[in-house]
Amino acid sequence: MTKRHDGKTMLVTGAAGSIGFATSEILAREGARVMLVDIAADRLELCTDKLRTAGYDAIGYVADCADENSVAGYAKAAMEAFGRVDGFFNNAGIEGDLAPTHEYDIAMFDKIIRVNLRSMFLGLRFVIPHMVAAGKGAVVNTASIGSERGLAGACAYNAAKHGAVGLTRTAASEVAQKGVRVNCVMPGVIETPLLVGMLEQMFDGDVQAGMDKLGQVATLNRVGQPREVGDVVSFLLSDEASYVNGAKWEIDGGALATIRNDI
Numbered sequence: 001m002t003k004r005h006d007g008k009t010m011l012v013t014g015a016a017g018s019i020g021f022a023t024s025e026i027l028a029r030e031g032a033r034v035m036l037v038d039i040a041a042d043r044l045e046l047c048t049d050k051l052r053t054a055g056y057d058a059i060g061y062v063a064d065c066a067d068e069n070s071v072a073g074y075a076k077a078a079m080e081a082f083g084r085v086d087g088f089f090n091n092a093g094i095e096g097d098l099a100p101t102h103e104y105d106i107a108m109f110d111k112i113i114r115v116n117l118r119s120m121f122l123g124l125r126f127v128i129p130h131m132v133a134a135g136k137g138a139v140v141n142t143a144s145i146g147s148e149r150g151l152a153g154a155c156a157y158n159a160a161k162h163g164a165v166g167l168t169r170t171a172a173s174e175v176a177q178k179g180v181r182v183n184c185v186m187p188g189v190i191e192t193p194l195l196v197g198m199l200e201q202m203f204d205g206d207v208q209a210g211m212d213k214l215g216q217v218a219t220l221n222r223v224g225q226p227r228e229v230g231d232v233v234s235f236l237l238s239d240e241a242s243y244v245n246g247a248k249w250e251i252d253g254g255a256l257a258t259i260r261n262d263i
Helices: 018-029 041-053 068-084 108-136 155-177 194-204 208-215 226-236
Strands: 011-015 031-039 058-062 087-090 137-142 180-187 246-253
Touching: 011 018, 011 068, 018 031, 018 041, 018 087, 018 226, 031 041, 031 068, 058 068, 058 087, 068 108, 068 226, 087 108, 108 137, 108 155, 108 180, 137 226, 155 180, 155 208, 180 226, 194 208, 226 246
Parallel strands: 011 031, 011 087, 031 058, 087 137, 137 180, 180 246
Antiparallel strands: none
Protein backbone atom coordinates (compact mmCIF):
# COMPACT_ATOMS: atom_id res chain seq x y z
CA MET A 1 0.00 0.00 0.00
CA THR A 2 1.42 3.36 -1.06
CA LYS A 3 1.84 5.85 1.75
CA ARG A 4 0.96 9.52 1.41
CA HIS A 5 4.56 10.76 1.39
CA ASP A 6 6.40 7.80 -0.13
CA GLY A 7 9.61 8.95 -1.80
CA LYS A 8 9.30 12.51 -0.51
CA THR A 9 11.68 14.57 1.59
CA MET A 10 10.50 16.80 4.41
CA LEU A 11 12.16 19.52 6.47
CA VAL A 12 10.73 20.45 9.88
CA THR A 13 11.92 23.28 12.11
CA GLY A 14 11.12 23.47 15.79
CA ALA A 15 11.19 19.69 15.45
CA ALA A 16 12.14 19.00 19.07
CA GLY A 17 8.98 20.72 20.27
CA SER A 18 5.66 18.98 20.75
CA ILE A 19 3.98 20.02 17.50
CA GLY A 20 7.18 19.81 15.50
CA PHE A 21 8.01 16.31 16.67
CA ALA A 22 4.45 15.03 16.36
CA THR A 23 4.43 16.28 12.78
CA SER A 24 7.86 14.82 12.02
CA GLU A 25 6.67 11.46 13.31
CA ILE A 26 3.53 11.58 11.17
CA LEU A 27 5.47 12.56 8.05
CA ALA A 28 7.98 9.76 8.63
CA ARG A 29 5.24 7.22 9.29
CA GLU A 30 3.64 8.24 6.01
CA GLY A 31 6.82 7.44 4.10
CA ALA A 32 8.88 10.64 4.06
CA ARG A 33 12.57 11.08 4.71
CA VAL A 34 12.68 13.81 7.36
CA MET A 35 15.27 16.34 8.51
CA LEU A 36 14.50 17.60 12.01
CA VAL A 37 15.87 21.06 12.85
CA ASP A 38 15.97 22.64 16.30
CA ILE A 39 18.21 24.80 18.48
CA ALA A 40 17.88 22.41 21.44
CA ALA A 41 20.60 19.89 20.59
CA ASP A 42 19.87 17.36 23.36
CA ARG A 43 16.13 17.20 22.71
CA LEU A 44 16.73 17.10 18.97
CA GLU A 45 19.02 14.10 19.34
CA LEU A 46 16.42 12.26 21.42
CA CYS A 47 13.68 12.99 18.88
CA THR A 48 15.80 11.95 15.91
CA ASP A 49 16.91 8.76 17.66
CA LYS A 50 13.30 7.92 18.47
CA LEU A 51 12.35 8.05 14.81
CA ARG A 52 15.38 6.05 13.74
CA THR A 53 14.70 3.40 16.38
CA ALA A 54 11.19 3.09 14.97
CA GLY A 55 12.74 2.34 11.58
CA TYR A 56 12.21 5.71 9.94
CA ASP A 57 14.66 7.66 7.76
CA ALA A 58 15.44 10.74 9.84
CA ILE A 59 18.38 13.07 10.39
CA GLY A 60 18.85 15.97 12.76
CA TYR A 61 20.41 19.39 12.30
CA VAL A 62 21.08 21.84 15.14
CA ALA A 63 20.34 25.44 14.13
CA ASP A 64 19.19 28.79 15.43
CA CYS A 65 16.31 29.35 13.04
CA ALA A 66 16.51 33.12 13.50
CA ASP A 67 20.15 33.26 12.41
CA GLU A 68 20.81 33.77 8.71
CA ASN A 69 23.87 31.54 8.53
CA SER A 70 22.18 28.76 10.49
CA VAL A 71 19.15 28.77 8.21
CA ALA A 72 21.30 28.80 5.10
CA GLY A 73 23.12 25.88 6.72
CA TYR A 74 20.08 23.69 7.31
CA ALA A 75 18.73 24.39 3.82
CA LYS A 76 22.08 23.41 2.31
CA ALA A 77 22.33 20.33 4.53
CA ALA A 78 18.87 19.17 3.49
CA MET A 79 19.77 19.50 -0.17
CA GLU A 80 23.04 17.64 0.34
CA ALA A 81 21.31 14.85 2.24
CA PHE A 82 18.16 14.50 0.13
CA GLY A 83 18.88 16.19 -3.19
CA ARG A 84 15.65 18.15 -2.90
CA VAL A 85 13.08 19.39 -0.37
CA ASP A 86 9.51 18.41 -1.23
CA GLY A 87 7.86 19.73 1.91
CA PHE A 88 8.82 22.31 4.53
CA PHE A 89 7.10 22.77 7.90
CA ASN A 90 8.34 26.25 8.93
CA ASN A 91 7.41 25.85 12.56
CA ALA A 92 10.07 27.20 14.97
CA GLY A 93 8.73 29.58 17.60
CA ILE A 94 8.37 30.53 21.26
CA GLU A 95 5.59 31.93 23.43
CA GLY A 96 7.50 34.47 25.51
CA ASP A 97 6.43 36.23 28.67
CA LEU A 98 3.01 37.69 29.40
CA ALA A 99 2.56 41.37 30.26
CA PRO A 100 0.40 44.32 29.14
CA THR A 101 1.66 46.01 25.99
CA HIS A 102 2.42 49.25 27.84
CA GLU A 103 4.58 47.34 30.33
CA TYR A 104 6.11 44.74 27.99
CA ASP A 105 9.85 44.18 28.22
CA ILE A 106 11.44 45.55 25.06
CA ALA A 107 14.20 42.94 24.92
CA MET A 108 11.60 40.16 25.19
CA PHE A 109 9.54 41.77 22.42
CA ASP A 110 12.58 41.83 20.15
CA LYS A 111 13.40 38.20 20.97
CA ILE A 112 9.92 36.94 20.13
CA ILE A 113 9.79 38.84 16.86
CA ARG A 114 13.22 37.45 16.00
CA VAL A 115 12.39 33.83 16.80
CA ASN A 116 8.80 33.74 15.56
CA LEU A 117 8.80 36.05 12.55
CA ARG A 118 12.36 36.57 11.36
CA SER A 119 12.97 32.82 11.49
CA MET A 120 9.90 32.22 9.34
CA PHE A 121 11.07 34.74 6.74
CA LEU A 122 14.55 33.23 6.71
CA GLY A 123 13.13 29.74 6.25
CA LEU A 124 11.15 30.94 3.24
CA ARG A 125 14.12 32.90 1.94
CA PHE A 126 16.52 29.94 1.93
CA VAL A 127 14.26 26.92 1.28
CA ILE A 128 11.85 28.18 -1.38
CA PRO A 129 14.60 28.85 -3.98
CA HIS A 130 15.36 25.12 -4.03
CA MET A 131 11.68 24.35 -4.57
CA VAL A 132 11.39 26.94 -7.33
CA ALA A 133 14.44 25.45 -9.04
CA ALA A 134 12.79 22.02 -8.89
CA GLY A 135 9.44 23.39 -10.07
CA LYS A 136 7.54 21.91 -7.13
CA GLY A 137 7.20 21.98 -3.39
CA ALA A 138 4.89 22.76 -0.48
CA VAL A 139 5.39 24.93 2.60
CA VAL A 140 3.35 25.17 5.77
CA ASN A 141 4.06 28.01 8.20
CA THR A 142 2.90 27.95 11.81
CA ALA A 143 0.61 30.84 12.62
CA SER A 144 -1.91 30.81 15.52
CA ILE A 145 -5.43 31.74 16.51
CA GLY A 146 -3.47 34.73 17.83
CA SER A 147 -3.14 35.65 14.14
CA GLU A 148 -6.87 36.46 14.18
CA ARG A 149 -7.52 37.82 17.66
CA GLY A 150 -5.90 39.93 20.31
CA LEU A 151 -4.56 37.80 23.16
CA ALA A 152 -4.17 40.02 26.20
CA GLY A 153 -0.61 40.04 27.51
CA ALA A 154 0.93 38.59 24.34
CA CYS A 155 1.61 41.65 22.19
CA ALA A 156 4.85 40.36 20.66
CA TYR A 157 3.51 36.86 20.03
CA ASN A 158 0.35 38.28 18.45
CA ALA A 159 2.29 40.69 16.28
CA ALA A 160 4.55 37.89 15.04
CA LYS A 161 1.66 35.53 14.35
CA HIS A 162 -0.29 38.20 12.46
CA GLY A 163 2.90 38.64 10.45
CA ALA A 164 3.03 34.90 9.77
CA VAL A 165 -0.23 35.10 7.86
CA GLY A 166 1.07 38.06 5.86
CA LEU A 167 4.26 36.21 4.94
CA THR A 168 2.24 33.15 3.96
CA ARG A 169 -0.09 35.05 1.65
CA THR A 170 2.71 37.05 0.08
CA ALA A 171 4.94 34.06 -0.61
CA ALA A 172 1.97 32.07 -1.89
CA SER A 173 1.15 34.78 -4.39
CA GLU A 174 4.74 34.87 -5.62
CA VAL A 175 5.57 31.22 -6.23
CA ALA A 176 2.30 29.47 -7.05
CA GLN A 177 2.93 29.62 -10.79
CA LYS A 178 6.40 28.21 -10.18
CA GLY A 179 4.90 25.02 -8.74
CA VAL A 180 5.23 25.86 -5.05
CA ARG A 181 2.32 26.13 -2.61
CA VAL A 182 2.52 28.07 0.68
CA ASN A 183 -0.08 27.78 3.43
CA CYS A 184 -0.24 28.19 7.18
CA VAL A 185 -1.93 26.48 10.09
CA MET A 186 -3.45 28.34 13.03
CA PRO A 187 -3.38 26.09 16.09
CA GLY A 188 -5.62 26.98 18.97
CA VAL A 189 -5.03 25.84 22.51
CA ILE A 190 -2.75 22.81 22.09
CA GLU A 191 -1.29 20.81 24.98
CA THR A 192 2.44 21.54 24.80
CA PRO A 193 5.16 22.44 27.31
CA LEU A 194 4.90 26.02 26.04
CA LEU A 195 1.21 26.08 26.94
CA VAL A 196 1.92 24.59 30.35
CA GLY A 197 4.46 27.34 30.96
CA MET A 198 1.93 30.01 30.05
CA LEU A 199 -0.75 28.42 32.24
CA GLU A 200 1.63 28.36 35.18
CA GLN A 201 1.97 32.13 34.78
CA MET A 202 -1.72 32.76 34.17
CA PHE A 203 -3.20 30.43 36.83
CA ASP A 204 -0.65 30.68 39.63
CA GLY A 205 0.74 27.21 39.01
CA ASP A 206 -2.61 25.41 38.70
CA VAL A 207 -2.09 23.99 35.22
CA GLN A 208 -5.16 21.74 35.28
CA ALA A 209 -7.41 24.67 36.11
CA GLY A 210 -5.90 26.46 33.17
CA MET A 211 -6.47 23.47 30.88
CA ASP A 212 -10.10 23.25 31.96
CA LYS A 213 -10.64 26.96 31.46
CA LEU A 214 -8.89 27.27 28.11
CA GLY A 215 -10.56 24.09 26.86
CA GLN A 216 -13.84 26.00 27.04
CA VAL A 217 -12.57 28.38 24.36
CA ALA A 218 -13.11 25.60 21.81
CA THR A 219 -16.62 24.48 20.95
CA LEU A 220 -15.29 20.92 21.35
CA ASN A 221 -14.72 21.75 25.03
CA ARG A 222 -11.15 20.50 25.22
CA VAL A 223 -7.54 21.38 24.59
CA GLY A 224 -6.08 20.01 21.35
CA GLN A 225 -3.22 17.56 20.94
CA PRO A 226 -0.02 18.08 18.90
CA ARG A 227 -0.82 15.18 16.57
CA GLU A 228 -4.06 16.92 15.58
CA VAL A 229 -1.97 19.76 14.19
CA GLY A 230 0.47 17.34 12.58
CA ASP A 231 -2.26 15.53 10.68
CA VAL A 232 -3.41 18.77 9.05
CA VAL A 233 0.15 19.81 8.24
CA SER A 234 0.75 16.42 6.63
CA PHE A 235 -2.31 16.89 4.43
CA LEU A 236 -1.29 20.39 3.37
CA LEU A 237 2.18 19.14 2.43
CA SER A 238 0.69 16.33 0.36
CA ASP A 239 -0.49 16.13 -3.24
CA GLU A 240 -4.03 15.81 -1.91
CA ALA A 241 -3.90 19.53 -1.12
CA SER A 242 -2.77 20.44 -4.64
CA TYR A 243 -5.38 23.21 -5.00
CA VAL A 244 -4.80 24.76 -1.57
CA ASN A 245 -2.57 27.84 -1.64
CA GLY A 246 -2.29 30.98 0.48
CA ALA A 247 -4.73 29.55 3.01
CA LYS A 248 -4.84 29.70 6.79
CA TRP A 249 -6.22 26.56 8.37
CA GLU A 250 -7.72 26.85 11.83
CA ILE A 251 -6.98 23.89 14.12
CA ASP A 252 -8.72 25.23 17.17
CA GLY A 253 -11.69 23.05 18.03
CA GLY A 254 -14.02 25.72 16.66
CA ALA A 255 -12.73 28.57 18.83
CA LEU A 256 -12.74 31.13 16.02
CA ALA A 257 -15.97 29.88 14.48
CA THR A 258 -18.37 31.37 16.97
CA ILE A 259 -18.93 33.35 20.15
CA ARG A 260 -19.70 30.89 22.92
CA ASN A 261 -23.03 31.48 24.62
CA ASP A 262 -23.20 28.34 26.74
CA ILE A 263 -20.34 28.87 29.21
